[in-house]
Amino acid sequence: MRSILIGMIALFAVSMTANAQEVSPTLRAIQSAGVLKVGMADSIPAQTKNPATGDWEGFNVDMAKNLAETLKVKLEIVDSTWSTLIPELMKGSFDIVMVDMFRTPVRAETVVFTDSYMITGNTWLVRRDLNLSNWHQLNDPKYTIVTIAGTAAVAQSDKLLPLAKKKALVTENAVAPHLEVAAGRADAHLSDFVQNLLFIKANPNANVKILDPNDPIEAAGYSYAIRPGDYHFLAFLNTWIAYNTTTGFISERKQQWFGGK
Amino acid sequence: MEDLAARALKYGPALLNGTLVTLSYFVVGSVGSLLLALPLALGLRTRRRPIRYLLLAYVEFFRNTPLLVQLFWLHYALPMITGIATTAPETAALALVLVMTAYMAEVYRAGIGSVSQGQLEAAQSLGLSGRHSWALLVLPQAFRIALPAIGTLLVALLKATTVLSILSVPELMRVTTRISNYTARPAEFYTMTAVVYVLLGIIVSRCIHSLERYLTPGPCK
Numbered sequence: 423m424r425s426i427l428i429g430m431i432a433l434f435a436v437s438m439t440a441n442a443q444e445v446s447p448t449l450r451a452i453q454s455a456g457v458l459k460v461g462m463a464d465s466i467p468a469q470t471k472n473p474a475t476g477d478w479e480g481f482n483v484d485m486a487k488n489l490a491e492t493l494k495v496k497l498e499i500v501d502s503t504w505s506t507l508i509p510e511l512m513k514g515s516f517d518i519v520m521v522d523m524f525r526t527p528v529r530a531e532t533v534v535f536t537d538s539y540m541i542t543g544n545t546w547l548v549r550r551d552l553n554l555s556n557w558h559q560l561n562d563p564k565y566t567i568v569t570i571a572g573t574a575a576v577a578q579s580d581k582l583l584p585l586a587k588k589k590a591l592v593t594e595n596a597v598a599p600h601l602e603v604a605a606g607r608a609d610a611h612l613s614d615f616v617q618n619l620l621f622i623k624a625n626p627n628a629n630v631k632i633l634d635p636n637d638p639i640e641a642a643g644y645s646y647a648i649r650p651g652d653y654h655f656l657a658f659l660n661t662w663i664a665y666n667t668t669t670g671f672i673s674e675r676k677q678q679w680f681g682g683k
Numbered sequence: 684m685e686d687l688a689a690r691a692l693k694y695g696p697a698l699l700n701g702t703l704v705t706l707s708y709f710v711v712g713s714v715g716s717l718l719l720a721l722p723l724a725l726g727l728r729t730r731r732r733p734i735r736y737l738l739l740a741y742v743e744f745f746r747n748t749p750l751l752v753q754l755f756w757l758h759y760a761l762p763m764i765t766g767i768a769t770t771a772p773e774t775a776a777l778a779l780v781l782v783m784t785a786y787m788a789e790v791y792r793a794g795i796g797s798v799s800q801g802q803l804e805a806a807q808s809l810g811l812s813g814r815h816s817w818a819l820l821v822l823p824q825a826f827r828i829a830l831p832a833i834g835t836l837l838v839a840l841l842k843a844t845t846v847l848s849i850l851s852v853p854e855l856m857r858v859t860t861r862i863s864n865y866t867a868r869p870a871e872f873y874t875m876t877a878v879v880y881v882l883l884g885i886i887v888s889r890c891i892h893s894l895e896r897y898l899t900p901g902p903c904k
Contacts, residue, residue, distance in 0.1 A: 464864050473697045473862040501851045509759050513768070594848065596864040624867035 446654035449493070452517055458490045458497055461516035463504045465596060467616050467679040468522035468644075471501065481679040482520045485539070488671065489520075492662060503594055504572065508532055511649060518648050518659075522614075524574035525645040535645040536659045539667075540676060543638025544578070547603055547618045548610045550631045557633050560610050561585045568599040568608035574642060575612045582612070582639070597621055604628040612639070616680055687871060694862050694872070701858030702879055708779060708844045708854060709883075713837050715780035720787035721822075727792055738788075745785035750846045753778050758850060771850040779847075783840055790836060794829030795821060827898045834891030838884045855879060 452458050462478065464470045469480040478499045490497035500516045507519050511533060522542075525535035546557045554560065560567070561583045569576045571590040579588060589608055591598050599611040600621045606629065618632050648655060666672050726738045745753065757778050762768040769777065798821050806816040848857035859876040863869035 464861060466864065470865055471861060473858060473865050474693050476697075501853075503849060503851050505849060506851065513759065513762070595860050595869060597867055597869055600867075601869060621867045 446652050446658060448517055448648070448652045448655040449658060452493060452495055456495050458486070458493055458495050458518075459500055459516035460486045460489075460497065461500050461502045461507055461510055461519045461521075462486075463502050463507050463521055465504075465522050465617075466620060469520070481540075481675050482522065484675045484679075485666075485672075486520050488666065489518075489659075489662060505594065508647070511647060514649075518646055520646050522644045523647060524642045525647075526574055526577065526642070529647070532650075533647040534650045534653075534656055535647055536656060537663055538643025538645050539663050539672060540644045541640055541642075542644065542680060543615055543640060544575075544612050545615045545618055545635055545638050546610050546612055546633040547600060547621070547630050548633050549603055549606060550629045552609060554633060557582075557610075557639070563587055565609040566607075568602045568611045570596075570599060578642075579612050586610075600628075600630065604630050614680075690866065690868070690871065691875065694866075697858050697862060698855065698872075698875065698879070701853060701855035702883075704853050704858075705841070705844050705855040706883075708775060708847060708852070709837075709841050711776045712779035712783050712840050712844070715776075716783035716787040716840075717833075719780065719784045720791050723784060723788040724791035724795060727788060728795070742785045742788055745782045746789070750778060750782055750843055751849060753782060754846065754850060757781075771852055775847040775850055775852045779840065779843065782843075783836070786836055786839075787833070790829050790832045791825065793832070794825035797828045798824045823898075827895065830891055830895045830898070834888055834895075837887050837891065841883055841887060842880065 462469045462471075462482065465480075467480050469478060469482040471478050483499070486497055486499065500510070502510050502515075504521075507521065507523075508529070510516065511519050519533070522540075523529070525538065529535070546560065548554065548560070563585055565583075566587040566589055567579045567583055568589045568591065569579055571592045576588075576590055579586075589602070591602065596617065599608070599613070600618070602608040603611050604625065610633075615632070615635065615638055619635075622628070622630060622632065646659060648659070663672075723738060723742070726734060727742070729735050754774060758769065758771065758774040802820060802824075803816055806820050807813070811819065844854050845856035847854050848860065851857065855876055859872050863872045866872070
């Protein structure tokens with residue numbers, strides 16, 4: 423009888439511990455602080471700080487506001503760079519990275535990615551004087567493909583155009599590859615359609631054009647990143663993404679910021 | 684042309700703020716290094732080998748590693764070792780002072796080495812103590828001799844502040860990159876920023892030159 427009683431107490435204690443572990447420490451910390459800290463780095467139109475007003479704007483800014491409202495906390499966007507987003511997340515400078523980041527296996531060795539919230543279309547920005555009927559013709563050693571080192575476009579360019587020459591730039595300047603193509607030092611660059619269009623609109627005399635603008639290449643999915651270990655928080659975020667997909671919030675914001683793709 | 688003027692007007696305040704941030708790091712880096720490099724330069728002359736080697740190791744480490752690496756190391760690796768986490772602006776100021784002190788100590792050391800030993804001996808033969816000889820004779824001359832090199836170093840410091848953008852410090856280059864990405868007009872804004880750096884560099888050089896003339900005795904003053 424005594425051993426049964428001890429067993430029941432032990433079982434109760436174990437179940438209580440299990441219950442305590444099920445509550446996400448990240449969610450608890452966010453709600454007790456009353457602030458959701460989100461790390462962002464510039465990328466138009468997903469998220470960017472308007473240099474004139476100092477306000478953040480873009481698709482992921484609307485998503486971050488929605489997440490903060492859902493959690494009933496204030497939103498604090500922490501200004502970061504693409505090179506330091508993951509180290510800063512791991513250091514604890516913010517709770518989540520909400521940028522247009524592709525989930526790749528290499529990155530997933532360090533951080534945990536949510537389900538994909540969006541798949542966008544990429545297009546090739548090429549020199550205007552190139553006579554090409556489709557992007558497959560770029561798969562030739564005589565063409566040079568320019569990318570920004572550390573971005574998913576590097577692996578994607580390698581995969582799509584294995585024979586072409588590659589050139590990776592180390593820069594925080596998002597339009598540096600566009601300039602390389604415009605200057606004739608490279609032949610093509612794979613980028614989001616909106617970014618390519620924005621560059622052409624701002625620089626109508628630049629020697630560039632978008633190849634197959636009506637036939638974008640599907641990229642890997644964009645995901646948000648959190649620190650490993652808190653899987654309740656991950657489950658919460660995935661549920662939140664799924665819910666906002668169902669309600670149409672994500673598609674509505676995508677339409678607003680990325681256009682009708 | 685009107686568009687360009689409108690854009691310059693629109694983003695002018697942001698560029699001005701960036702310039703002020705750049706100048707504040709320049710002031711912290713230059714004042715910090717000008718002060719800290721003196722005891723370091725004197726320490727490098729000590730006959731106590733452990734101290735001299737330790738100081739030499741500091742100078743060589745900071746002179747021979749890129750500022751970018753130092754920034755990453757101070758911001759991400761040091762907190763893991765010491766448990767002390769600094770904010771991005773604190774790391775940026777610390778890195779600038781540490782690296783510039785190493786360079787400045789070498790400039791001071793060269794300046795001190797240029798003052799002839801005979802002058803020190805003459806001062807002591809006139810009854811001045813060792814401390815007074817250094818304070819009144821050696822250091823003022825060494826500083827004047829080192830001034831052109833100090834000027835070059837300060838202009839280099841001004842340009843080195845651009846590296847701080849990697850830690851999201853909102854200095855001039857970070858602001859320019861942001862505006863350039865936002866407007867997709869990098870040529871315009873990098874040109875404006877280049878002009879600002881040229882003007883600031885000229886101002887620093889002129890100030891050092893004026894100080895040099897002021898400190899130089901004789902009719903050429």
